[in-house]
Every structure is written in C-alpha cells, then in structure tokens.
Amino acid sequence: MDNKTMLEGILWDLKALSDLFLHGSIESGTAKVYQTFKDSLNEVLSLQNELYLFMSENGMYTVSNVTETKIDKVKNKYNEELKEE
Secondary structure, eight states: OOHHHHHHHHHHHHHHHHHHHHHHHHHOSSHHHHHHHHHHHHHHHHHHHHHHHHHHHTTSSOOOOOOHHHHHHHHHHHHHHHHHO
C-alpha cells in the first residue's frame, strides 16, 4: 500500500471519528461527558487538519475550484429532476 492510500484511509477514519464525537457531545447527559466529547472532537479535528495540510503540501490531496457555470449546471439538473417527480 502506498503512502497516499494509507493517509487517505487515516483521514477518512479521522472524519468518521469526528462525526462520532460530535454526536456524543450533542447527546451527552452530563457536563463532564459533554466536555470529554468536546475535547476529543477538538483534538480529532486538529489531527484531521494537520493530516490534510500535510497531504495537500505533498500533492496527495488536491482540491480544484469549481466555476459558477458548473454549479449552475448541477443545480439546474436537480431542479429539473425535482419537477419531474
């Protein structure tokens, strides 16, 4: 397994973990449990950001800008599909 694939997997795991911690903090029953989930969420988000920056700086995670034209095209497509239903 190459480094990019491994790091993508870790990044996905961190995203999933942040979702769990978010829901844990929302549904916590006591202030102590809430604070524990909140602290854990902040730590995981920090790790996620650091990994994303590392991957981005090393060309492993690229983001492309989308033009307004492409956005409008997708919006129109879904609006048309909604009208058909």
